[in-house]
Amino acid sequence: MARVTVSKKACTVNPLKMSQPIGGALAFMGVSGCMPVLHGSQGCTSFGLVLFVRHFKEAIPLQTTAMNEVATILGGLENIEQAILNIVKRARPSVIGICSTGVTETKGDDVDGYLQLVRRRHPELDDLGIVYVSTPDFKDAFQDGFGKTVTRLIQSFVPGSVASRRAPQKINILAGCHLTPGDIDELRDIIESFGLEPTFLPDLSGSLDGHIPEDFTPTTLGGVTKEEIAAMGGAAFTIAIGEQMRAAATELERRAGVPFELFERLTGLAPNDEFVALLSRLSGRPVPAKYRRQRGQLVDAMLDGHFHFGGKRIAIGAEPDLLFSISQWLTEMGAEIVTAVTTTQSPLLEKIMTEEVLIGDLEDLEARATGCDLLITHSHGRQASERLQIPLYRMGLPMFDRIGAAHDLSVGYRGTRDLIFRMGNMFIDRIPEPTPETWRSADAGQDGTALATATDTPLTNAH
Template structure:
């Protein structure tokens, strides 16, 4: 493997409006995609409280999340007793199918031996031999959301998946990255099943985070991929890997089961969607369903209709790395200019970004880089900076707490790409209509500093060419 190219970090001493989210939070989201799972943060109560609030505000669902509640004494002397008590209590009260333990800055700074603690727990609790217990090292002072998500999925693969000497015809695995919303996962399920294939998603947020009203309260995650399904992933014909940050989990799965992997760096865009559909058609031996052919036709037509409004638009994007890559690639396909791509962490996928400026930073850096932009694409934490510089914000990613249905947004496949195309295109169109109706009539200043009535020469702002 080659050396990852290092992109510039923000020179500020502190992040004033952080874009980065922590590793434990990413791990918690991965665990929440497993049915009857209880995520457990090995750290202080505050670590869990902040993560819980963020997930609840985004998904607007009850989020099961427990803590080992380490205090000053246990932080200094070691937290194994807290961990053992927490796991035993959760098992006795809730009987989860899986407990996912994620470390935090407190335990990682102390240097807790998690592998040793896992072995010690198994030795001291032989009656709980059947309990599925996954440990993930997720220090929140390094890496980020994607890293924690990847660590949790890798841990689940290593602990739960079983090799198989037989293959189930038509069964495929999908390692779904954290940049895929529950709506995206559901869309992928529809696409895959339309070829007569049976997908097993790990994790499966479409069944747990898409909004359900249970008849009876449950303290664990409600819905998701079952432990039994995860164990059977070794019998699949193929594994679809979605997102650069899922490569480690994919390697662990292939090493353990010998199931072949096919990697997709994105599923947003015409070319990316075509590749997915071709892969599924070849695997199943079936022609592409008429529904998908119609969706492709409408996407191509939408791209033709919309490219006039995207052409030469200047856009700044600040998202988690894999979602950042998917969005900037789509915008470049549509003829827009990505003037700035800001990532919260340094990852290999940044090397492939099509942007004038690529940096590791936060929302305040976006605010500086996007002053001449026509649009900012980021999560809800970018709204204050966008308002200060007068640039519209298109919300994507997590968290998105000031819009309903955030978790059900679809941006993958033909249909999802078409929806994204129209959402962003309509922002450009409405702004141009507003300029035409108000700006020219009253001589209001335009967003890039010239008065309407004065031709800017670029043609990208909606001013008449004459």
């Protein structure tokens, strides 16, 4: 078991983590017709907007309550009310998702009370879904804000009563923030192959998968609707992916009696065996031949790749769920996790196969990564990679110096197989190209005499 420690530095030098409200805003972007709003200053929203635009290379719907010095002191009721009315007038969303920020949390704004007053003053907003999440950015991190928002969406839209009848083919998928839109698309294909009907919450594959809509919309382009969220209480089962989704799955079970199973990761052979076995039990169908073949391809890729992964020293900096998923898979491939740095507490951290997991920043990662064969983190690790002369494999958010980040695939048999190929090829690229001098030294013994070659050995009957 790993020892979990917290950096005691006076300040963060090169940040690894992103804030809770950014994570909450991303979760809201997986809801159809939603307008995420950060309750804080314009700068908070501008930062998040730039980060998402650079990562997804898409137009991002994100608004602000534009708190200034006076509003911060006196309270944000007027700002929230005006922001909601302006958004309804201009964008006509079906859901407005509000995330708090550090400045309004420090002031102590009673946003839930504000929203009750706004609804009393404006009965025309009765059909509008308004969801508020407390996400102070002076504590916790990106995946905490994401998980809290999913839980709050369930509390806001799923009726608090156990369904008398359940749809046996409908299942809920609570997708953690470490899953890309491409990962969600892959999981949907797998689940539907068993004849099941999945509802993803949130569903980033519908809103941030890079498709071009027929008409411009100021809100999210797609995702799960609030009606579909409400119907999640009538599903037969819930599959939660990532420890960050445990609270949401527990809340859904408490409110509607939907049983759940949590998968800590879906990268690797064993967790995907368990995943497809569960789908087979839920559907009553055998595993499709396509996935039996993909499993065989993954096993073959593991055999081909373990020569290149074995003994490699890896340094990883990522959110806890992504860190656990990739580090456990790398350990299974024969690599050694020398350095593991993360952003926030999680029960998974102690399970990681390394001596220490540090809650710190990219400076801590760089200081501990000397002599490693590969650095894994998001795009802000590129300077450390250059200084250390270690190749960087980009994972997580933000990934702003590459295109196609939304379609990166690392789950399922196929995603794990392709991850082996991509990362294994990076190890191969580090092997120096042979030169005439190295060939001559390889072909000669220490005394300068030629070594025996295959042609010097008489051919014999193999039988």
